Amino acid sequence: MNRSSIHNAIRHEGGVSRRLFLAYATMLSSIPFIGCSTLARHNPRFSSYPFSLGIASGDPNSNSVVLWTRLAPKPLDPDGGMPPEPIAVKWQVAEDETMGKVVASGTEIATPQLGHSVHAEVNILKPDRWYWYRFTAGNEESAIARTRTLPQADSKPDRLTFAFASCQSLEQGYYTAYERMAQDQLDLVFHLGDYIYEYKSGNQGQVRLHHGKEIESLAEYRVRYAQYKSDQLLQNMHLRCPWFVTWDDHECDNNYANDISELKGTDPADFLIRRANAYQSFYENMPLRRTSVPAGPNLQLYRKTSFGQLAEFMVLDGRQYRSNQPNNDQRSPINTAALNPDITMLGARQRNWLKQSLIQSHGTWNVLAQQVMMAMVGMPNSGVPMTYSMDQWPGYAHERMDLLRFMAERKVANPVVLTGDIHMNWGNELRVDDRKPDTPVVATEFVGTSISSAGDGQDKIKDHDKLLSNNPCIKFHNRQRGYVRCTLTPETWTSDFMVVDKVTKPGGKVTKHTSMVIESGNPKLKKA
Ligand SMILES: [Fe+2]
Numbered sequence: 001m002n003r004s005s006i007h008n009a010i011r012h013e014g015g016v017s018r019r020l021f022l023a024y025a026t027m028l029s030s031i032p033f034i035g036c037s038t039l040a041r042h043n044p045r046f047s048s049y050p051f052s053l054g055i056a057s058g059d060p061n062s063n064s065v066v067l068w069t070r071l072a073p074k075p076l077d078p079d080g081g082m083p084p085e086p087i088a089v090k091w092q093v094a095e096d097e098t099m100g101k102v103v104a105s106g107t108e109i110a111t112p113q114l115g116h117s118v119h120a121e122v123n124i125l126k127p128d129r130w131y132w133y134r135f136t137a138g139n140e141e142s143a144i145a146r147t148r149t150l151p152q153a154d155s156k157p158d159r160l161t162f163a164f165a166s167c168q169s170l171e172q173g174y175y176t177a178y179e180r181m182a183q184d185q186l187d188l189v190f191h192l193g194d195y196i197y198e199y200k201s202g203n204q205g206q207v208r209l210h211h212g213k214e215i216e217s218l219a220e221y222r223v224r225y226a227q228y229k230s231d232q233l234l235q236n237m238h239l240r241c242p243w244f245v246t247w248d249d250h251e252c253d254n255n256y257a258n259d260i261s262e263l264k265g266t267d268p269a270d271f272l273i274r275r276a277n278a279y280q281s282f283y284e285n286m287p288l289r290r291t292s293v294p295a296g297p298n299l300q301l302y303r304k305t306s307f308g309q310l311a312e313f314m315v316l317d318g319r320q321y322r323s324n325q326p327n328n329d330q331r332s333p334i335n336t337a338a339l340n341p342d343i344t345m346l347g348a349r350q351r352n353w354l355k356q357s358l359i360q361s362h363g364t365w366n367v368l369a370q371q372v373m374m375a376m377v378g379m380p381n382s383g384v385p386m387t388y389s390m391d392q393w394p395g396y397a398h399e400r401m402d403l404l405r406f407m408a409e410r411k412v413a414n415p416v417v418l419t420g421d422i423h424m425n426w427g428n429e430l431r432v433d434d435r436k437p438d439t440p441v442v443a444t445e446f447v448g449t450s451i452s453s454a455g456d457g458q459d460k461i462k463d464h465d466k467l468l469s470n471n472p473c474i475k476f477h478n479r480q481r482g483y484v485r486c487t488l489t490p491e492t493w494t495s496d497f498m499v500v501d502k503v504t505k506p507g508g509k510v511t512k513h514t515s516m517v518i519e520s521g522n523p524k525l526k527k528a
Contacts, residue, residue: 039085039086040085040086040087040088040109041085041086041087041088042088043138044083044087044088044137044138045138045139046071046073046081046137046138046140047073047074047081048073048074048081049073049140050071050072050073050082050137050138050140051069051071051135051137051140051141051142051143052072052073052075052226052230053069053070053072053075053225053226053229053230053235053285054069054143054229054234054235054238054239055067055068055069055133055134055135055142055143055145055238055239056068056069056145056238056239056243056286056287057133057145057147057238057241057242057243057287058242058243058244058245058286058287058288059242059244059287059288059289059303059305060147060148060149060150060188060242060305061149061150061305062127062128062149062150062151062152062153063123063124063125063126063127063149064121064122064123064124064125064149065121065122065125065131065147065148065149065242066119066120066121066122066287066288066289067091067093067118067119067120067122067133067135067147067287068117068118068119068120068286068287068288069089069117069118069135069142070110070115070116070117070118070229070284070285071087071089071110071116071118071137072116072226075223075226075227075229075230076211076223076226076227077223078219078220078222078223079112079219080115080116080222080226082112082116083112084112085112086109086110086111086112087109087110087116087137088107088108088109088110088137089107089108089109089110089118089135089136089137090105090106090107090135090136090137091105091106091107091108091118091120091122091133091134091135091136092104092105092133092134092136093105093122093125093131093132093133094131094132094133095129095131095132096132097132097144097146099132099134099144103124103125103131104122104124104125106120106122108120110137114280114283114284115222115281115284115285117283117284117285118135119287119288119289119290121289121290125149126149127149127150127151127152127155128148128149128150128151128152128155128157128308129148129149130146130147130148131146131147131148131149132144132145132146132147133145133147143239144239145238145239145240146239146240146241147241147242148187148241148242150305150306150307150308151307151308151310152308153306153308153309153362154308154309154362155308155309156308156309156310156490157307157308157309157310158310158489158490159310159487159488159489160187160188160307160310160311160487160488161184161185161186161187161485161486161487161488162186162187162188162189162190162485162486163181163184163186163188163189163190163483163484163485163486164189164190164191164192164369164418164420164446164448164483164484164486165177165178165181165189165190165191165192165420165448165451165483165484166191166192166193166194166248166420166421166448166450166451167193167194167248167420167421167423167449167450167451167452167453167454168194168195168196168228168234168450168451168452168453169194169197169204169205169450169452169453169454170196170197170207170208170210170227170228170231170452171197171199171202171203171204171205171206171207171208171209171210172204172205172207172452172453172454172455172503172504173205173207173451173452173453173455173456173481173503173504174207174208174233174452174503174504174505174506174508175231175233175234175451175452176233176500176502176503176506176507176508176510177451177452177481177482177483177498177500177503177510178233178234178236178237178451178483179233179236179510180498180500180510181237181240181483181485181498182233182236182237182240184485186240186241186485187241187307188241188242188243188244188307189237189240189241189242189243189244190243190244190245190246190313190315190369190418191243191244191245191246192246192248192369192370192371192418192419192420192421192448193246193247193248193249193250193251193371193420193421194247194248194249194250194251194420194421194450194453195228195245195247195251195286196224196225196228196250196251197210197250197453198214198215198224198250198251198252198253198254198278199214199254200212200213200214201213204453205455207452207455207503207504210224210227211223211224211227212224216274216277217277218277218280218281220277221277221278221280221281221282222281222284222285224281225281225284225285229285242287243287244305244313244315244369245286245287245288246301246302246315246316246317246369246370246371247282247301247317247319247371248318248319248371248372248420248421249319249371251278251282252274252275252278252279252319253271253274253275253278255325255329255391256271256275256319257319257322257323257324257325258319258320258321258322258323258324259271259272259275259297260324261274272296272297273297275297276294276296276297279294279297279298279299280294282294282299283299288301291303298320299320301315301317301320302314302315302316302317302346302350302353302354303315304357306361306362306363307363307488309362309363309364310363310364310365310488310489310490311363311364311365311366311367311488312357312361312362312363312365312366312367313367313369314354314357314358314366314367314368314369315369315370316346316350316354316368316369316370316371317346317350318345318346318370318371318372319371320347321344321345321346321347321349321350322344322345322346322347322396323342323343323344323345323396325390325391325395326338326340326343326390326395326396327390327395328390329390329391329395330390331379331387331388331389331390332387332388332390332395333385333386333387333388334376334388334394334397334435338388338390338394338395338396338397338398339397339398340398341398343395343396343398343399344396344399345372345393345396345399345400346399351399351403354368354403355403355406358406358407358410358412358415359410359412361412361413363413364413364414364488364490364520365413365414365416365488365493365520366412366413366414366415366416367415367416367417367418368415368416368417368418369418370417370418370419371419371420371421372389372391372392372393372419372420372421372422373389373392373393373419373421373422373426373428373445373447374392374393374400374417374419374428374430374443374445375393375426375428375429375430375434375445375447375471375473375474376388376393376394376397376400376433376434376435376471376473377394377426377428377434377467377471377473377474378435378470378471379467380463380466380467380469380470380471386470392421392422401432401433404430404431404432404442404443405432407442407443408432408440408442413520414444414493414518414520414521414523415442415443415444415523416443416444416445416446416493416518417430417443417444417445417446418445418446418448418484419445419446419447419448420447420448420450421447422447423449423450423453423454423457423479423481424447424449424477424478424479425447425448425449425476425477425478425479425480425482425484425497425499425513426445426446426447426474426476426477427444427445427446427447427474427475427476427477427495427497427514427516427525428444428445428446428447428473428474428475428525429441429443429444429445429473429475429523429524429525430442430443430444430445430473430523431473434471434472434473437472437473441523441524442523443523444493444518444523444524444525446484446486446495446516448482448483448484448497449478449479449480449481449482449483449484449497449499450481451481451482451483451503452481452503453481454481455481455503455504456480456481456501456502456503456504457479457480457481458479458480459478459479459480459499459513460477460478460479461479464477475516475525475527476497476514476516476525476527478497478499478513478514480499480500480501480513481499481500481503482497482498482499482500482510482513483498484496484497484498485498490520491519491520492517492518492519492520493517493518493519493520494515494516494517494528495515495516495517496512496514496515497512497513497514497515497516498510498511498512498513499511499512499513514527514528515527515528516528
């Protein structure tokens with residue numbers, strides 16, 4: 001089905017679900033799920049090193065993990081410098097870093113339809129263990145990387161250390177934060193979105209330039225991922241441990257909502273074609289399970305995992321199902337548009353899944369790994385009444401308050417929200433309505449700053465004290481670049497806000513700015 005027949009069908013049928021179905025039908029035909037081994041080339045020769053985008057692992061559970069790579073001898077070519085044929089890629093998993101004791105091995109077929117990406121799901125591993133892995137294709141060998149499985153669901157681990165990160169504009173800074181992160185002894189990394197930016201070359205900065213115009217086609221998204229994935233510091237961090245990834249808006253289009261583009265007036269059917277390109281390239285470039293193979297403009301990304309009974313993680317998707325931002329996406333008071341019960345960030349299905357997951361959880365810490373800030377932070381210098389970002393949770397205030405009320409009423413143990421998006425560090429105490437500081441604190445939010453987006457940044461803005469005094473929910477705020485390192489025990493959660501003094505030059509200095517602590521049973525934040 002081509003674009004004009006989609007338009008004709010919409011004229012006749014109308015409706016968003018019909019549009020989704022049509023774009024789905026268009027895209028589905030181009031994606032094979034599994035390559036055919038007998039047709040694949042088993043002894044390929046490459047024009048140059050095919051593992052130029054690195055290797056990675058992700059989405060571990062207690063007996064399995066996904067191993068990822070994508071063959072691209074010429075990363076900036078639309079096809080990665082690969083011939084239009086399937087290629088056999090072998091993988092091995094070992095119990096030691098020299099790959100002496102191999103415990104699992106296999107072959108995956110990297111197909112041109114999926115950008116010669118490889119997603120090997122290794123299902124026969126032991127729980128709570130470190131492993132090492134590598135790929136080979138033809139005569140070429142990848143680096144050796146480290147990964148791990150998680151403890152069994154009924155176990156009681158005494159410690160977990162992970163980092164979370166987001167927002168890595170290549171044009172606005174170097175990935176010094178990842179260089180420092182690689183020295184931490186981390187079990188996991190959570191990436192909360194804006195892994196790439198879609199903008200044209202030079203739109204954001206000049207530290208390193210994007211290749212080409214604003215990306216829309218599948219080839220353009222692939223080349224953009226290749227450019228980001230070529231960064232050595234990012235690759236090195238993927239070698240260290242498994243990642244859980246989710247997306248925000250820039251993996252597709254700034255501030256999009258479901259099938260509505262930032263560019264107002266864009267036909268949703270046209271936008272869903274772009275979204276299908278964005279989602280497919282996201283899958284191709286991330287260590288995701290088969291459950292996330294895209295189906296046209298749809299991709300199942302929300303999911304959960306448990307680190308024994310120490311922590312339950314719910315990874316959310318706040319973009320694919322959301323209603324259009326209320327109040328025309330302008331900063332606004334929390335008015336009837338944001339309080340409309342039909343406005344949703346998660347969509348009904350994901351919201352019900354989340355609530356079910358929260359009441360079923362045996363985790364000491366119940367963690368929402370997600371995109372945009374949940375604290376209702378009003379801007380004090382924009383007059384009275386205070387205004388709030390309509391792209392963030394305050395724009396979806398009815399759903400947000402309902403979720404916090406649910407957590408309080410159902411006595412969900414230690415809810416903690418992890419957030420990216422806004423290129424700033426925050427430690428926030430969440431109430432059902434944050435504008436009512438005399439009501440009980442229900443949950444805790446840690447907002448991690450960007451890896452590089454927005455350039456060097458600063459410790460405090462001019463109105464820092466005013467911001468905090470107008471918003472009692474804020475317990476820490478800083479505007480430098482970096483990441484957040486979290487250490488969990490059954491008794492305490494410690495978040496270390498790691499900041500970089502400069503990202504516009506390589507080799508910036510990374511220091512621990514502040515550590516914030518919560519104790520199990522008390523969501524109030526304290527400085528360590
Ligand atoms: Fe961002």
